[in-house]
Amino acid sequence: MTGTLARDAVDAVDAVDVVLAELFEDRVRRAARHGEQYALLWRRLARSVEGGKRLRPRLLLDTHRAFGDPHPQDAAVAGAAFELLHTALLLHDDVLDQDRSRRGRLNLTGEFTQDAQADLPPRTADAWGEASGILGGDLLLSAAHALLARVRPAAYEALSALVDECLFRAAAGEHADVAFALGTVPATPEGLVRMMEDKTGGYSFAAPLRAGAALADAGEQADAELERVGTALGVLYQLRDDLLGVFGDARRTGKSTTGDLREGKRTLLVAFAEGHPAWTAVRHRWGAPDLDADDADALRAALVASGARDATERLVESRRREVVDLIGGTALPTALRHHLTDLADRIVDRDS
Structure with missing residues (x-):
C-alpha cells in the first residue's frame, strides 16, 4: 500500500x-x-x-x-x-x-x-x-x-443489491466447482476460469471494491471499472491459491497440501496435466479418500513432470501483466490504481 x-x-x-x-x-x-x-x-x-x-x-x-x-x-x-x-x-x-x-x-x-x-x-x-x-x-x-x-438509507439499496448479486455468483461458482469435482460436468479450461470469476472474483474482490466506491457515490464508470479489475484480480488470486494448495508450505498456508489432491479438485493445474503419460500413470490415486503422503508426493511429481506446474506459473505471470495493464487503463484515483497494482504483485508473490 x-x-x-x-x-x-x-x-x-x-x-x-x-x-x-x-x-x-x-x-x-x-x-x-x-x-x-x-x-x-x-x-x-x-x-x-x-x-x-x-x-x-x-x-x-x-x-x-x-x-x-x-x-x-x-x-x-x-x-x-x-x-x-x-x-x-x-x-x-x-x-x-x-x-x-x-x-x-x-x-x-x-x-x-x-x-x-x-x-x-x-x-x-x-x-x-x-x-x-x-x-x-x-x-x-x-x-x-x-x-x-x-x-445510511441512501446507500443501503445499492449495497443490498450488490451483496445479493455477489452471493448469487458465488453460489454459481461453488456449484460448478462441485460439479467439476464429481465429474457431472466436464472441467474445460473455459469453464474453470468462469468458475473462478464467479466463486472468487465476484465476492472476494469485485464486490468489496464496488461497495467501497458505492458508499462514496463514485459513479457508474468507477463501478464498471472496479467490476472488471476485481474479477481479474480474483482469477489471479485463485490461480495462485491452486498452486499453493498443492505445492505450498502447510505451515504458511494453514491448509493441508494434500486436501485438493484427495478431493480430486479440478483446477487448471490438473487440466494442463491431463493426457501426459506421467499424470496418466498416477491419475487413479487423484481423488482417493485414503490418499496418503507418498501418493500425494507421486501426484505432485507428475504435475511437475507433465509441465503442468510450469504452465500454471506462466499463466499466473501472464495474468498479472494483464491485470496491471487493465488497472493502468482505468480512470480510478491514482492512489487506488497504485494500491491495486501493488496488490496484484502481492497476490503472485504470496506464500500463504
Missing part, C-alpha cells in the same frame, strides 16, 4: 474489528437464552472470524478512502459485513469439501465433530459437526445482512 491508504489502513481495520466484536458480544449473550450448545456455536463463530487477513474489508475501506472517505462509519460496518460473508462461505465450503481444519487449526465443523466423537459413532459425530457448520454459515449470512441494514 502507498501514501494515505497505507497510513490509514490499521485504524480503519480496527474499526471493522470493533463492529465485529460488538456484534458477536450481542449474539453470544442472546444465544445463551437458547441453551449452552447454541451459545457455544456463536462463540466458535466469533473465533472463526479471528485470524483472517481482512482482505475484503481492506479492499472496501481502501477504495472508499481513495474516493474521499465521506462515510467512514458506514464503510466500517460494510467492511464487517463482507468479513461475515467471507467466513460464512468458508464454513459452507468446508462442509462441502469435508474439511475439518482451517488456518492451521480445527474449523468450526471439526470442533463440533471432535466434541461428539467421545460419545457418538463416527458418522453421527460427523453429522453433528456438519450441521453446526451449515447452520453457522447461515447465521453469519443473516448477520451480514443485519449489519448492512445499519448503513
Whole structure:
C-alpha cells in the first residue's frame, strides 16, 4: 500500500474489528437464552472470524478512502459485513469439501465433530459437526445482512443489491466447482476460469471494491471499472491459491497440501496435466479418500513432470501483466490504481 491508504489502513481495520466484536458480544449473550450448545456455536463463530487477513474489508475501506472517505462509519460496518460473508462461505465450503481444519487449526465443523466423537459413532459425530457448520454459515449470512441494514438509507439499496448479486455468483461458482469435482460436468479450461470469476472474483474482490466506491457515490464508470479489475484480480488470486494448495508450505498456508489432491479438485493445474503419460500413470490415486503422503508426493511429481506446474506459473505471470495493464487503463484515483497494482504483485508473490 502507498501514501494515505497505507497510513490509514490499521485504524480503519480496527474499526471493522470493533463492529465485529460488538456484534458477536450481542449474539453470544442472546444465544445463551437458547441453551449452552447454541451459545457455544456463536462463540466458535466469533473465533472463526479471528485470524483472517481482512482482505475484503481492506479492499472496501481502501477504495472508499481513495474516493474521499465521506462515510467512514458506514464503510466500517460494510467492511464487517463482507468479513461475515467471507467466513460464512468458508464454513459452507468446508462442509462441502469435508474439511475439518482451517488456518492451521480445527474449523468450526471439526470442533463440533471432535466434541461428539467421545460419545457418538463416527458418522453421527460427523453429522453433528456438519450441521453446526451449515447452520453457522447461515447465521453469519443473516448477520451480514443485519449489519448492512445499519448503513445510511441512501446507500443501503445499492449495497443490498450488490451483496445479493455477489452471493448469487458465488453460489454459481461453488456449484460448478462441485460439479467439476464429481465429474457431472466436464472441467474445460473455459469453464474453470468462469468458475473462478464467479466463486472468487465476484465476492472476494469485485464486490468489496464496488461497495467501497458505492458508499462514496463514485459513479457508474468507477463501478464498471472496479467490476472488471476485481474479477481479474480474483482469477489471479485463485490461480495462485491452486498452486499453493498443492505445492505450498502447510505451515504458511494453514491448509493441508494434500486436501485438493484427495478431493480430486479440478483446477487448471490438473487440466494442463491431463493426457501426459506421467499424470496418466498416477491419475487413479487423484481423488482417493485414503490418499496418503507418498501418493500425494507421486501426484505432485507428475504435475511437475507433465509441465503442468510450469504452465500454471506462466499463466499466473501472464495474468498479472494483464491485470496491471487493465488497472493502468482505468480512470480510478491514482492512489487506488497504485494500491491495486501493488496488490496484484502481492497476490503472485504470496506464500500463504
